[in-house]
Amino acid sequence: MIYKIYYQKNMTQVPVRENTISMYIEADSEKSVRELLKGKEFNIEYIQPLEGKHLEYEQASPSFQLEQV
Structure with a gap:
């Protein structure tokens, strides 16, 4: 499944x-996404699963570009 991750670059604000x-x-x-992004220095706001028409x-x-993590 493909997920869209909304995030902020600054974790202190x-x-x-x-x-x-x-x-x-x-x-x-979603748990796998969080594990993949665990060491990144940004603040995850929301993880949205994408399927169908969306x-x-x-x-x-x-x-649209899939990130290689």
Whole structure:
């Protein structure tokens, strides 16, 4: 399954919506995503599973690129 991860680069500040960045990762579960990103220096806001029409919509975006972690 593909997951969209919303995150902030700065872990010491309160999250601000305008600073939210997203990435896409393929993993078996949300827990697997968290384990893959465990050592990264950013603040995860939300992990969203993508499937069906929502996945198709995201894949059509020019910014869609699966991250290799």
